[in-house]
Amino acid sequence: MHSYDYLLLLAFFAIVLLPAPWLGRFYYKVMEGQRTWLSPLLGPVERGCYRLAGVDAEQEQGWKQYTLALLAFNLAGFLLLFAVLLLQGSLPLNPQHLPGQEWSLAFNTAVSFMTNTNWQAYSGEASVSYLTQMIGLTVQNFVSAATGLAVLVALCRGIARRSANTLGNFWVDLTRATLYGLLPLCLVLALLLVWQGVPQTFADYVHALTLQGTDQTIPLGPAASQIAIKQLGTNGGGFFGVNSAHPFENPTAWSNLFEVASIILIPVALVFTFGHYVKDLRQSRAIIACMLALFLIGGSTALWSEHQPNPALESAQVQQGAPLEGKESRFGTTGSVLWTVTTTSASNGSVNAMHDSLNPLTGMVAMVNMMLGEVIFGGVGAGLYGMLLFVLIAVFLAGLMIGRTPEYLGKKLQAREVQLLVATLLVMPVGVLVLGAIAASLSGPAGAVTNPGAHGFSQLLYAYTSGTANNGSAFAGFGANTPFHNVMIGLAMLIGRFGYILPVLALAGSLAAKKSAPQGLNSFPTHGPLFTTLLLVTILLVGGLTFLPTLALGPIAEHLSLGF
Amino acid sequence: MTAYVRPALSLVLLMTVVTGALYPLAVTGIAQVAFPEQANGSLVRDDRGQVRGSALIAQEFKGDGWFQSRPSAGAYVTVASGASNLAPSNPALADRVRTDASQQYQAQQGPVPQALLTTSGSGLDPHLPPEAIAYQLPRVAAARQVSEERLQVLVNDATLRPLVGPPVVNVLALNQALERLAPSH
Numbered sequence: 001m002h003s004y005d006y007l008l009l010l011a012f013f014a015i016v017l018l019p020a021p022w023l024g025r026f027y028y029k030v031m032e033g034q035r036t037w038l039s040p041l042l043g044p045v046e047r048g049c050y051r052l053a054g055v056d057a058e059q060e061q062g063w064k065q066y067t068l069a070l071l072a073f074n075l076a077g078f079l080l081l082f083a084v085l086l087l088q089g090s091l092p093l094n095p096q097h098l099p100g101q102e103w104s105l106a107f108n109t110a111v112s113f114m115t116n117t118n119w120q121a122y123s124g125e126a127s128v129s130y131l132t133q134m135i136g137l138t139v140q141n142f143v144s145a146a147t148g149l150a151v152l153v154a155l156c157r158g159i160a161r162r163s164a165n166t167l168g169n170f171w172v173d174l175t176r177a178t179l180y181g182l183l184p185l186c187l188v189l190a191l192l193l194v195w196q197g198v199p200q201t202f203a204d205y206v207h208a209l210t211l212q213g214t215d216q217t218i219p220l221g222p223a224a225s226q227i228a229i230k231q232l233g234t235n236g237g238g239f240f241g242v243n244s245a246h247p248f249e250n251p252t253a254w255s256n257l258f259e260v261a262s263i264i265l266i267p268v269a270l271v272f273t274f275g276h277y278v279k280d281l282r283q284s285r286a287i288i289a290c291m292l293a294l295f296l297i298g299g300s301t302a303l304w305s306e307h308q309p310n311p312a313l314e315s316a317q318v319q320q321g322a323p324l325e326g327k328e329s330r331f332g333t334t335g336s337v338l339w340t341v342t343t344t345s346a347s348n349g350s351v352n353a354m355h356d357s358l359n360p361l362t363g364m365v366a367m368v369n370m371m372l373g374e375v376i377f378g379g380v381g382a383g384l385y386g387m388l389l390f391v392l393i394a395v396f397l398a399g400l401m402i403g404r405t406p407e408y409l410g411k412k413l414q415a416r417e418v419q420l421l422v423a424t425l426l427v428m429p430v431g432v433l434v435l436g437a438i439a440a441s442l443s444g445p446a447g448a449v450t451n452p453g454a455h456g457f458s459q460l461l462y463a464y465t466s467g468t469a470n471n472g473s474a475f476a477g478f479g480a481n482t483p484f485h486n487v488m489i490g491l492a493m494l495i496g497r498f499g500y501i502l503p504v505l506a507l508a509g510s511l512a513a514k515k516s517a518p519q520g521l522n523s524f525p526t527h528g529p530l531f532t533t534l535l536l537v538t539i540l541l542v543g544g545l546t547f548l549p550t551l552a553l554g555p556i557a558e559h560l561s562l563g564f
Numbered sequence: 565m566t567a568y569v570r571p572a573l574s575l576v577l578l579m580t581v582v583t584g585a586l587y588p589l590a591v592t593g594i595a596q597v598a599f600p601e602q603a604n605g606s607l608v609r610d611d612r613g614q615v616r617g618s619a620l621i622a623q624e625f626k627g628d629g630w631f632q633s634r635p636s637a638g639a640y641v642t643v644a645s646g647a648s649n650l651a652p653s654n655p656a657l658a659d660r661v662r663t664d665a666s667q668q669y670q671a672q673q674g675p676v677p678q679a680l681l682t683t684s685g686s687g688l689d690p691h692l693p694p695e696a697i698a699y700q701l702p703r704v705a706a707a708r709q710v711s712e713e714r715l716q717v718l719v720n721d722a723t724l725r726p727l728v729g730p731p732v733v734n735v736l737a738l739n740q741a742l743e744r745l746a747p748s749h
Contacts, residue, residue, distance in 0.1 A: 002730070004726070004727060004728055004729055004730060007727055007728050008728040008729065011728055045582070049575065049578050052574055052578060053570065053571045053574035053575050053578065054570050054571060054574070055571050055575075068568055069568055069571070069572070072568040072569065072571075072572035073571075073572045073575060073576065075572070076572040076573050076576045077576050080576055080580070123644035123645070123646075124644075125642075125643050125644055125645065126643050126644035127644075134584045134585065134588050135580050135584035135585065136584075138583060138584050138587070138588065139576075139579055139580045139583050139584040141583075142579060142583040143576075143579050143583075171571045171575060174575065175575065178579060178582070178583065179582070182583075183582070183583065183587060186587065187587070187590065187591065190591045190595075191591065191594060191595065191598070191599075194591070194595040194598075194599045194602050194603050195598075195599050195602065196602070197602045197606050197619075197620055198602070199602070199603060199604065199605045200588075200591055200592050200595040200596070200603045201592065201595075201596070201603055201604050201605070202592065203604065205643070206605060206607060206615055206618075207615070208607070208608075208615040208616055208617045208618070209614060209615070209616060210616065210617055210623040210624070211616055211617070211623060211625070211736070211739055211740065211743065212623070212624070212625060212626065212630070214624070216617060216621070216623065216640075216642060217642050217643055218605055218607070218615075218617070218618050218621060218642060219642055219643055220604070220605050222588045222591070222592055224591060224595065224603075225587060225588040225591040225592070226588070228591075229583075240644075240645055240686075241644040241645050241646065242645040242646065242647060242685055242686045242687070245647070245684070245685030245686040246645055246686045246688065247620040247621060247622075247686060247688055247689065247690050248605070248618075248620055248621070251606075251620050252724075252726060252729070253726035253727075253728050253729020253730070254726060254728060254729075256728075256729065257728050257729075310652045312652060312653065312655075312657070312658045313657075313658055313661050313662075315661075315662055315665060315675075316675065317662070317665040317666060317669040317675055317676060318661060318662070318665045318675055318676060318678065318681060319674075319675040319676060319677050319678050320675070321678055323652060323678070323682070324678045324679055324682040325648065325650060325652070325657060325682040325683060326647050326648065326649070326650075326682075326683070326684070326685045327682075327684065327685055328684050328685050328686060328689050328691075329634060329679055329684070329689050329691040329692055329693055329696075329730070329732045330689075330691050330724075330726075330729055330730070330732050331729060331730075332729060332730035335728075335729055335730075351685075352685065353685045354647040354648075354649055354685045356647075356649040356650070356651060357647070357648065357649060357650055357651065357652065357657075358652075359652055360652065360653070450649065451649075451650065451651040451653070451654045452653075452654060452655070453653055454653070455651035455652075455653050455654065458651075475649070476647065476649050477649030477650070477651075558651070558652075558653050561653060562652060562653050
């Protein structure tokens with residue numbers, strides 16, 4: 001570790017943590033329709049959207065109406081994107097004359113962007129047009145993140161409200177989240193990125209004659225605007241095939257800092273938004289502490305692992321040191337590992353180094369982060385609602401231990417709530433272990449692996465984990481673009497997204513309807529170090545233990561066989 | 565059900581207009597005025613105005629008289645970019661690294677730096693760490709018949725030292741300066 005490594009880590013935590021309390025309050029005010037400094041500018045746009053869409057902003061929805069609205073909106077978005085992907089060959093703004101995608105790939109891509117996953121079985125510069133990048137992918141980047149934010153505030157309202165039968169209005173939450181929550185930050189980040197060297201143009205690819213006289217095609221496009229939202233919206237889908245490893249997508253150490261910090265900027269702030277909803281910021285601090293602890297445990301393990309020289313490369317002629325295969329010179333080891341840990345903590349899935357070539361235990365940290373359900377800050381909205389599920393499970397376990405009806409912030413957790421909580425616990429195992437096992441046991445699909453031995457299994461495990469967790473990063477050697485994997489991973493992404501959203505909204509509706517019992521001396525406090533520790537242990541045991549055998553077969557076996 | 569169809573369809577279309585058209589157009593407009601150089605791909609031109617590449621995209625350099633770029637798994641192909649995705653345990657990685665090391669090894673300079681033996685994530689890494697440039701410097705100096713000291717000045721000019729990342733040398737910028745100092749033909 002050099003001085004620039006420490007400065008990078010310091011700057012990262014400063015950018016992410018310092019503005020969070022202020023930004024969290026901003027999101028609370030925006031989502032509750034209060035006036036902010038952006039209202040004079042965006043208020044007319046917001047009201048115009050409601051008028052054109054025939055939405056009455058004052059009309060609140062019960063949890064079932066809220067859910068139906070969300071599903072209708074997502075379905076409409078999916079169909080539009082699916083159509084654009086199939087038909088892009090005959091649509092305008094396609095200077096490279098790229099053809100439409102094959103149906104299973106188009107299905108996979110449309111599901112992927114609608115569910116905030118951004119799994120990419122294609123390479124951007126070679127197979128999607130400028131028009132698709134803009135009105136197809138960029139739009140879903142915005143609205144899938146806004147959908148996550150809407151579900152989160154619905155859950156916050158469910159916990160905060162008493163004897164209520166409504167959760168807010170989905171159309172309003174979605175519009176506000178997009179206009180106030182995402183657009184302004186994206187505009188700032190996009191311009192910072194152009195300043196550092198990310199292209200933003202509608203011109204055709206440029207032809208160059210290299211210094212040694214060969215022809216070179218330089219791919220361009222409206223990249224910065226899309227890269228900004230794919231980072232801030234925890235989407236992760238790259239403009240270029242190799243994502244933020246591409247020098248046009250992430251040109252300098254500074255752009256790397258801006259992009260990696262943007263991944264969890266909003267998710268960290270949203271923990272404070274929750275505190276404003278329940279009028280108790282101590283709850284936010286307990287949750288942030290738990291997230292930070294998990295982040296630091298995973299982060300330091302990965303940093304240590306990735307600084308170990310690969311024993312397989314030992315030779316008198318080869319300089320020994322932290323492995324550089326699949327890494328870019330301008331990020332080095334620390335800049336690459338920080339990204340790996342952050343992108344898998346959140347449901348981002350962008351990469352700036354090839355995860356396939358990481359040391360086995362570094363790759364394992366990435367997988368564990370996803371297997372826990374991406375609750376370490378997590379995706380925009382999705383991370384915190386996932387974390388709040390674990391909070392409720394921890395409260396339930398604590399209730400069992402002390403023999404009292406479990407309650408969280410005055411709301412009693414009863415049979416219905418616990419059933420819904422347990423349903424969400426099944427999502428990751430079903431997507432990873434069941435779908436993954438089907439893929440691994442069929443010789444055709446299993447043939448998509450490109451590395452021998454234990455690592456080959458890791459490639460497949462990573463793909464299904466990433467899909468179900470709505471992450472989108474990959475052990476990218478995995479040959480995912482086959483009809484089987486396109487459909488199966490598409491299915492995993494749908495299970496991983498709506499397997500959480502539906503129970504969460506039902507839970508929100510059920511909690512909102514409850515009376516609030518005053519918190520007495522006998523209530524189990526849900527702030528402070530004791531609860532943070534309980535939460536941490538719950539996440540690791542309830543969320544993580546299920547996957548230990550698969551990790552033993554993949555990364556742990558590879559680590560041991562390499563003789564580290 | 566119809567109560568959901570109209571808001572769903574109109575909001576999808578409205579958000580498409582705002583985030584899919586107005587937003588990228590606004591960013592493009594501002595970027596083209598404020599940072600035209602970067603927004604158009606940081607293109608590098610020669611004295612006659614011919615585009616010779618981009619400062620951010622690696623080119624392949626062959627021959628002793630040039631500083632070679634970071635190895636590329638995709639043979640420096642730009643559409644589409646690509647990586648080796650070789651696992652650390654894959655024997656193909658160890659074989660390739662050892663073979664390349666034996667070709668580049670100079671006994672008096674010690675083991676070959678890893679950056680010269682490993683492929684980058686993008687296949688288009690425009691930089692190399694200073695030690696990977698230093699390893700090539702005696703070879704290039706001999707081939708071009710210039711002193712190592714004069715070459716070192718060019719290297720220093722092409723070196724970036726960001727506060728939050730490792731120092732790197734831009735190989736295209738360095739080779740361009742080299743060509744000006746001591747043309748290869």
